[in-house]
Amino acid sequence: MYTTYKQHGQNVTIYVTAKTGTLPDEGSLTLGVLSSDGARFTVEQASDLKVLNDSSAETVYPAVDVEDSGNSGGTQEPDEPTPPTEGEDGDGSDGTEDQTTYAITIRTSTGGKVTASAARAEQGEVITLNVAPNAGFELSSLTVTTSAGKKLSLADKGNGKYTFTMPAAAVAVTALFAPQETEPDFPFDDVAQGTWYYEGVRYAYEHGLMSGTGEGTFSPDLPTSRGMLVTILYRLAGSPAAGSASFTDVAPGQWYADGVAWASANGVVSGYTDGSFRPNDTITREQMAAILYQYARLQGKLDSGRADLSIFADVDDLSAYAKEPMSWAVAQGLFSGVSADMLAPGGSTTRAQAAVILTAFSKALG
Known part of the structure; x- marks a missing residue:
């Protein structure tokens, strides 16, 4: 002293x-x-x-x-x-x-x-x-x-x-x-700060929902496949034990096999009438809405909020199975129109769009 x-x-x-x-x-x-x-x-x-x-x-x-x-x-x-x-x-x-x-x-x-x-x-x-x-x-x-x-x-x-x-x-x-709080390394050279999807990609990467497509790349403009989306939701669920998928085109050992098997067993996906799942097909906007809807139901997070889709000029292009899920997804803020009056239900979803949607979806589930 x-x-x-x-x-x-x-x-x-x-x-x-x-x-x-x-x-x-x-x-x-x-x-x-x-x-x-x-x-x-x-x-x-x-x-x-x-x-x-x-x-x-x-x-x-x-x-x-x-x-x-x-x-x-x-x-x-x-x-x-x-x-x-x-x-x-x-x-x-x-x-x-x-x-x-x-x-x-x-x-x-x-x-x-x-x-x-x-x-x-x-x-x-x-x-x-x-x-x-x-x-x-x-x-x-x-x-x-x-x-x-x-x-x-x-x-x-x-x-x-x-x-x-x-x-x-x-x-x-x-x-x-x-x-000091340190941010995890962000490895993607093709995702620049300030882009509309940067925070979504960062969140999806840091929470293990999405990974890159190669060394230093995320490929934000590439389309999201059906196998990708199901695998992401499988990770979000904690990668629980999964059996074998019953689809004719999902072979054991494929990177998406466990996710597809788990999603099928829990009613998150149902596949096509010919018994296929088509994991490499680009997922459409209405398919993504339907799969997220079923995942929310499985987690007990399906609230009663619904949006009026009649404001969209192409609402009649929605498949019957996707009308309820898309109304829910729009009400949750997961989807909006590609323009003021166009919903484009059959349009593709890029990896950047998927990252933003999945970030909002993950946060909404809590």
Whole structure:
């Protein structure tokens, strides 16, 4: 702990007194005289400190626990303000001036340290705090409060520097540090920030819903296949145990085989009348709406919201099986028209569109 005293034109005699036994000179040993000449000086180490002024009036201070630095972090308990010192001015006049200072206590959590420009200060002094997080950490919160619990205003000066004005009370500086949040590497060179699908692709990638098509590529403009969509939903469901698919064109061991088998067994897909699933076919917008509808039903997340599709001029192009699912999907905000009055139910869905739709779908399911 560092204890700072201001003296004006006074000499300070420092004594060391034994706690047990006696010392020469009636129990006290004079070590020396320190004259401040009106400037501030610091007592860096002290125990049972006793300060005498020139008139031999004494002020007794309590024991002080000294650490390597009172402003390097950890906890330093506040103490009482330094009392005023009386003395004579250089011209012989009796000048009495209050020089009360108040302690600045610093408490920090693991992950960094805070230093202050002073360990004690008078009311009105501007104190600078230097915040230094450790590698991999960042400042989470920084507060300065008085012993009465009043929070002081802090000014952020940039580069880890903050200032506050010292009140007429001891203060405690509390700094909390937290591990820095790091974003997973985003490997796709063909998905630029600022594109309408960037956040959707990023979410789908980070949550394991979609992966790339090659080293460093996502291929946002490629169409989404039926096998891709079913595999994505299978991952979203947690990749549960799956048997064998009964479709004639889904061979065991194919990358989509488990997803198709699981989706078929749970009524998420039904395939074509000829017994095929056609995993490599581009999925249409109405097929995607129907599959998402059935997945929501399976998860117990199928609410009653429905949209009026009569505003779309091509609503009659919807297949019978897709009318209810598409009405639901539009109400959920998963689909909108490709223009003001065209729904394009038979149109294809690109991988970028699929990523955006699946991101909204995943968030809606909670």
